[in-house]
Every structure is written in structure tokens, then in C-alpha cells.
Amino acid sequence: MDKEQLSYIEESGIIFEQMGMTRMAGRIFGFLAVSDKSEASFDEIRQALDASKGSISGTTKQLINAGLVQPVSLPGDRKTYYRLNKVAVGQLLRARIQLFNIFADLLSKGRELKKSEDDVSEWLKEVSAFYTWLGGEINAVIEKWENVKDDIM
Template sequence: MAQWVERFAGDLASAGMPRMPARIFSCLLVSEERSLSSAELAERLQVSPAAISGAKRYLEQMHLIGRESEPGSRRERYRLHHDVWYEAVANRDTLLTRWVSTMQAGLDAVGPESHAGARMAETAAFLAFLRDDLGSVLERWRAFRGESS
């Protein structure tokens, strides 16, 4: 499984995810355990606990993993969110809305008749299209899975 973890982590890194968070995400994805502690992640990935710390924070901020308390201990365990891919895509709606707004502000600043304005208008239109279509894609996924809205 270590080879697979590194392979998928490489795929995620190629798509823009930092390497260590990609390795942790891949490790959690392939783990038979529901959750893993920092020490378990460090051991499986053969890295120091310090290397795990910032990467976990990144994954939490991206809404890809969550933490839970270990019963009878102060230690925390980390797990993938249920339906992690769905949630990751659904959370992009806020990001896309912010980017559309930022592009519009840039367009207002440079003017629609400029070359930069044309690029910003095209970018804003594309991002708005993605944002608006995202809801129907997620609905179709739920229907495919037999889930209700």
C-alpha cells in the first residue's frame, strides 16, 4: 500500500496539493482504520510528527479531514470526512463566488474595453458558469447514488 499512497499523493501533488498533505490524505484514504493519530500517520509515512502537523492543518482547512478525540485520552485522531469528494466539490461554491466577485472588481478597475478587462470578463463568465452548474452536478450525483436532496 505504501507504493499506492505515494502514487496517489503524486497525482494529488500534480494537481496542486502540497506533497505532505497529499501523502496524509492518501494514507487516510487507504487505511482500514476509521481514523489515525498523528503518531500513526508519521509511522506509516516514515516522517517526523512535526512534518505531519502543518499538513493536517491544511487538510482541515480544505475540509478534507476532520479530527476526533480518542476516548480516554487527550490524543486526537484524524479521519476523512464522509463523502469527502462530494464535500470537497460542494465547498468550492463559496470559492468560485468569491473569485467571480474579485474578477468583477478587477474588470471595474481596468475597464471592459481593455485587453485585461476582456480576460477578466471571460474568466468571470467561466467561473460563474462553473459555480452555477455545480449545483446540478451535485444533484445528479445524489440521484445516481439514490440519495434525496
């Protein structure tokens, strides 16, 4: 890895941290993004990032669950390799929209369970409505993107 690639990896870590994930998640993502190989083994990632096995193990699981990284196996090799999950961006966002809807339902249920109407009740109502609305808006944007992306790219 050259100096610019290493800098990108560290920058990815900081940005992921600002997005609420761990710095290591960003570093692994950054490494996989700039690596000259399409996938990397657990040990290659660990060595490149000079990190512990536990840190790499837990973080790759988080990235897999987030849909950002995909485990792969190669014919004749027992190791697990990791690569960026190249699913359509719309697919990633649709998974997040489902979480928005689940969160909106949770807030609505909390409001229903409250014994009194107060400012918290109003907040629960507004945030629930916002997340429901936002999910619909994001779906519309995804559909628009899917219709125009070939023209843009």
C-alpha cells in the same frame, strides 16, 4: 503496510501534487484511505510516513481546511486522531463553488477598477463569467448525482 498499500500512498502523493497540493497531503490522505484503522493518531501517521512533526502538523491542518480530513477524539484519550472526512461529495463541491463565486467577484472588481479597457479587461470579464457559469453547472450536476447515486451504487 504491505507493498501495494505503500505504493498507493506514494501514488496519492504524486496525484495531490499534480492537483496543486503538497505531496505530503496526498501521502497522508493515502495512508488514511488504506489504513486498516478508521482513524490514526498524529504519531502513527508520522511514523508510517517517516516524516517530521512539522510536516505532518502543517499538512493535517491543510487537509482539515480542505475538508478532506477530520480531527476526532476518542473517549478517555487525550490524543487527536485523524480520519478521512466522510461528508457527502456534494458538500465538498459546494464549498468549492463558493470559492468560485468569490473568485468571480474578485475578477469583476478588478475589471471595474481598471482605468482602461484592454485585453486584460476582456480576460477578467470572460473568466469571471465562466466561474459564475461553472458554479451553476456544478450545482446542477451535484443535484443530479444526489438523485441517482443510490441507483448507481
